[in-house]
Amino acid sequence: MTTRTGITNAKWKGETQAQEESAPGFGQAEVVVNELTTYVDISNTLLADASQAEAEVRQALTEDFGAKEGLAFVKRSGDGQPEGVMTKAGIAETVSGHATQITADALVTQMYALPAMYRNAGTWAMNGTTLGLLRLLKDGGGRFLWQPSYQAGQPETILGRPVIELPDMPDVAGGAFPIIFGDWSGYRIVDRVSLSVLVNPYIRATEGITRIHATRRTGGRVIQPAKFRKLKIAAS
Template sequence: MRHIKKTELLGSTALTLKDGSDDDPNDIVTKAIGDLTETVNKRLDEIEEKTDTSKLEERLDKIEAKSNRAKGGDDDPDEQAEIEKKAFGNYLRLGNQTPPDEIKALTVSNDPQAGYLAPAEMSTEFIRDLVEYSPIRSIASVRSITSSSVKYPKRTGVTNAQWEGETEESEESAPTFGQLEVVPHKLTTFTDVSNELLNDSGGTAEAEVRMALAEDFGKKEGTAFVNGTGSGQPEGLMTHADVPATINGSTSALSADKLIELMYALPAMYRNAGTWMMNGTTLGVIRKLTDGDGNFLWQPSFQAGQPETLLGRPVIEAVDMPDYESGSFPIIFGDFSAYRIVDRLAMSILSDPYTQARKGITRMHATRRVGGRVLQAARFRKLKMATS
């Protein structure tokens, strides 16, 4: 603010003394100076009243307050906090794909006053429990069909040729035939997933649901291929009534001799294409068995990709096979190409976002049509834990 000198207010004011006046000149000068001083003071008061310094003082106060902050700038604290909150929410949903102008609003640090939030990294890897199922498909005979079922002609008897003399008549033979039908059965379920989860996960949630359905269907069909009843589901290897059995001779201890007997009870053509199947518990006991010379019946694989062997034939581990206990059938051996699996419809997943749209839910329907049946029971043989 410019200071106004009192001498500037005098302008062209002059003191004029009249000649011949009876008044004392000193009094006249004193009076004039007093009048001039009063006039100057009034003028200064008027100027101060007309000048409003409140706005200037307010600006100075703001500048001083901002200079005392840790962070300068003209941003409103409430507005800045709202920007950071929105940016952090987008970061949780989009991760590193968040727009750059929002990522820069986030601060990753460790402030003792809890002024910043450092979010932990969100991993895309899911932690899943192990789902085990029997690998019957890897050794069985699998076919795809396009109809509601498939029928296989079966010859149930052979001709009856006989030795005849030179002039004797030959006799008629009447071979018998039949057929086996394999019907695919339907395995189905559905699951509901919120639309928000599907959108915010960037496709991860849907992929996990599909994987969970595939694992569930694989486990259910593997169980049916081993122990299925054949009614509304595939027929299992262990439930077929015509598969013969070898008696173990003990209800609690596996016999090495009986395993050899079981294997050689099959014809050579089936035996040479045979595979052993049992669960892990039984396999652990089998590995300890030895013959009369102390040689282990089980042999490890000596080459990558080659299976372990029992009595020279491959072994597969099926989690659905029963444990060795009294009355059970813990081991089966045979040519698994005689077990036929037919696929009518591979697992189909249909996403339905419409019927549950009012609830904000997408319903995912999963369907599988598959059948299984033993075509030739004579190609298999089971071990029964019994004495007779």
């Protein structure tokens, strides 16, 4: 996957002046594809007697895989997983100005610390508990920073930019990073295989058991850390 490692260097020139070359500011970044797998054994009697048994197993697998992927994309906890955006080195931070709380001033500072081209495409991300706290914050003029969506299909906003809920983001606490803001094109997710479910009625047939295998191949990586900024809960 192509990633930008620098910027080009365009210059104004006169009518008869020659153009100057920009050294290529691009490189290649590998997004490793990881595999998430499990299997479920279920009795043939249950499959025969409960018409929705297999559907329930598939639904449970879908929910489990979705939760595990979401956790890894936010804060990878080990090798063999996608890269977590919150554990990526090189993402700048803004401090909240309070040892245990979020401040309105810090959110404004965090947002405007990003270059305009990233800020204008930026989206806030936090968990539901943090979002609940932000809904109570006001600016110096008494206006709420959070604004509801007044149109179906449109997101709610904070300081005019959309906000999404990521359940695996940290809660607000001293030293924690509960909020990230940025242009999410800087994080790439690569899907090689959607959730694949294989029903194997043979491997434990003599025991009256059907085994249901599930596999998902996906990867994620921060391609451009400069497109993001985190909020740290700290006094200074």
